Amino acid sequence: MQDIEEKIKELEAENRKSKAFVDGWGERMREMCVLLKQVQEPGARGSYLKDSEKAEMYRLHKENPEVYTVDRLAKDYRIIRQRVHAILWLKELEEEEEKKLGHPLDDSVELLLDTFPE
Known part of the structure; x- marks a missing residue:
């Protein structure tokens, strides 16, 4: 029984790490879009x-x-x-x-x- 509880805690901890990683993708994708826009349009920041x-x-x-x-x-x-x-x-x-x-x-x-x- 204790072994199962430990496994559940490990899985929950792993789920939190995975969720934090996935949640960070939105910001990374926004940064990438800005950088790609600059490549396509060099004056994207403003001339x-x-x-x-x-x-x-x-x-x-x-x-x-x-x-x-x-x-x-x-x-x-x-x-x-x-x-x-x-x-x-x-x-x-x-x-x-x-x-x-x-x-x-x-x-x-x-x-x-x-x-x-x-």
Whole structure:
């Protein structure tokens, strides 16, 4: 009798694990749909990414490239990997140019677009 009760408890525990796994599929499928939509429509996130977001992306990657990989940034900002590569490359060029000039580049246009993206 005790053996049967133990088996029932084991089965119930296994059922809870299985249910949690299956219940998590909905979220994983939504994430996959977003990623697939980005592949089909590269601008699925929206065509405009604020300069402040690009700067944050560059800062995160530069501070910890092992954690903030191109793939992770693409997923976090919901853009394609090629765009992340381009943003990081351009931000690197901007930083080099600012060092060369000795002062920050004029970013008034970016600030205006960040404020009024339409």
